[in-house]
Amino acid sequence: MTELFGFAPVAVAAALFAAFGSAFVRGLTGFGMAILLVPILALALTPLDAVLLANFLSLFIGLSEIVRLVRGAERSAWHIAGVVLLTAPFGFIALSYTSADVARLLIALIAFSAFLAVLFPRRPAAPHGAATTGAVGVVSGLMTGYAGMPGPPVVPYYVGRDIPRETAKASMMLIFTIAPLAGLATGAVMEVLEWQLALFAACLFPAVLLGNWLGNHASGRVSDPAWRSIVGLILAGAAIAACLRLL
Structure with a gap:
């Protein structure tokens, strides 16, 4: 059997490794799954398939924890998520008209932007204003559609504030x-979503569940300052790896 659901063995192996590793990071930090997963998948699959596959996996793992996320998230998470749903289609349409090489470069740059964003000084715990929340939703939506990465603007929005770690994690995960x-x-709607991707995601999902469970278990043993440092290091590593792979 030379292919699985139309994908070459090397692509399947890369997807399995990326799914497990990115899910572990998600469980540990509350984010990072798409930021790590999409750049790696985009080197083995087409950028369009990479984004759609990451979307399936993010949806599957989120639904498995939805009760906890709804209970622990800030109200702002619902506002941002609503704006994301309205703006993401525009990013996806742009992706469909972008060449594969350009899309891979832009996806790597988006991953790098997330690292830069968390370097800003932390803010007080008070919520951001409506304008900032709306802007984060718009940018996150465009990045969701184009790169399958809602995280770059969302992570600094929550991690950059002095709020409890579990509140930040639940809010990000809900979005x-x-x-x-x-x-x-x-x-x-654009007829580019193939049923093979859903089956492929279902086959990868056990690895995602295992990685996420291990990450959650490890998270309880990490102090808050260490957790925030890990967030920055993971973002930096994902950005550097994506850029080096392009070169």
């Missing part, structure tokens, strides 16, 4: 669960 719906719906 990352809702955001993929826009990309998948747009892909279906």
Whole structure:
């Protein structure tokens, strides 16, 4: 059997490794799954397939924890997620008209932007204003559609504030669960969403569950300052790896 659901063995192996590793990071930090997963998948699959596959996996793992996420998230997460659903289709349409090489470069740059954003000084715990929240939703939506990465603007929005770690994690994860719906719906409407991707995602999902469980278990043993440092290091590593792979 030379292919699985139309994908070469090297692509399947890369997807399995990336799914497990990115899910572990998600469980540990509350984000990072798409930021790590999409750049790696985009080197083995087409950027369009990479984004759609990441959308499926993010949706699946989010739904498995939806009760906890709804209970622990800030109200702002619902506002951002709503804006993301409205704006993500525009990013996805742009991706469909972009060449593969250009898309891979832009996806790597988006991953790098997330690292830069968390370097800003932390803010007080008070919520951001409506304008900032709306802007984060718009940018996150465009990045969701184009790169399958709602995280770059969302992570500094929550991690950059002095709020409890579990509140930040639940808020980010709730957005990352809702955001993929826009990309998948747009892909279906544009008739570029293939059923093989859903089956492929289902086969990868056990690795995602295991990685996420291990990450959650490790998270409880990490102090808050160490957790924030890990967030920055993971973002930096993902950005550097994506850029080096392009070169």
